Amino acid sequence: MVCQSLSKRFGRAVALDALELVVEPGEGVALLGPNGAGKSTLLRLIAGLARPSAGHLAVDGTPAHQREARARVGYIGHATLLYGELTARENLVFAGKLHGVPDPGARADELLAEEELAPVAGDRVQSLSRGMSQRLAIARGLIHDPPLVLLDEPFSGLDRAAARRLTDRLQRLRAGGRTVVLVTHELSRAAELSTASLVLSRGRVVHTGRSEDAAGMEHAYLAAVEGRA
């Protein structure tokens, strides 16, 4: 995934400013930064949900907003993208059909089993707990087995057990060779789940480094949050 001079403006507000980024296949990248730094905007641009105002953004050489690129991306956002009136299984089958999965029913059952949601497969989403909905949202994002997985603060609202289970799930994704881009405010999780970290502030990259360098990442993150970056 390549971003070159990537900018995004909403009216006069600059969300991303001439961002440069290359993520290699199989890499895990943590995006850090204060609220309004442009992390979610960057993720939505990569997912093809929005178009850049300037610059170039490509997934496997294809502009991110084109459908060939969208087919390679799994997006798990702030919201679950689920329909409350549909059951857990119906949501996954529908998502599978949208993504052209050959046997969406079988794939839905497989993911429900993986996420330990099989017992609630027939329950409507509006009756599920926050943790269950989040796991279902992750299953939805992985329905088409995408090589690039984007996660926007997936730990928010989860209790400790659910967060641990999600961490294990993401580690399995990484071990399976998927590229993972993760937006989080939790530095320990960033270090645990990524190989590289990127700190954004006011739409600009203020720090890039390896995730093993926890001190450098923390210093840059705190500087950005406190407005010193």
Added chain:
Amino acid sequence: MREGVALCLKDLLIEWRSRDRVVSTLLFALLVVLVFHFALPGGATARTQENAPGLLWVAYILAALFGLGRAFSLELDNDAIAGLALAPVERGWIFLGKAAANLVILALAQAVTALAFALVFELDVFAVAGRLAGLVLLGSLGLCAIGTFFSAVAVRTRFREVMLPLLMLPLLVPVLSGAVRATTSLFETGSVPFDAVQLLIVTDAIYLIGSFLLFDFVVDE
């Protein structure tokens, strides 16, 4: 195309479970019929029967505005609209799936409204039922095409309830013109003028093709 069918069936399944839009659209349409009934004194006179086709379409348009305004509301919950936009398909199929579901929901409300009109204005709708259904379908195609498109445009704006009629009503002039002329002629003479049908077909085609092609930009943030 399969994605459009899946979306249409998903919308209809949600509607079947909630009965939210079909009931509210129908109640709104019946309320309009009731208002016309009281606003036109003298009951089913020859004059009111002459005006009935126009009034029927006014009821249809108002009910459609009410129902279509909510077409994309369910996609706002949990940001489900992003889930649609993420699909690696021509986004025009998403538009067509939505428009088809809207057409089915509107058609249910229209069928009951036509019966209410027949009752209130003593119109013999059963004698022309087949041709009337065809005309209503033609008119509703254009109505749902442009309504679904602008419902998607308006849903992310701050004044979405005001935006939809503002955007939609000027473009409904050819639909209304063709549909009212054809329906009036159907009730008066039992036949449908070809030029009115032609206008409806051309308008439907333009609105469907235009919306299909432009929907990609509507879904983008």
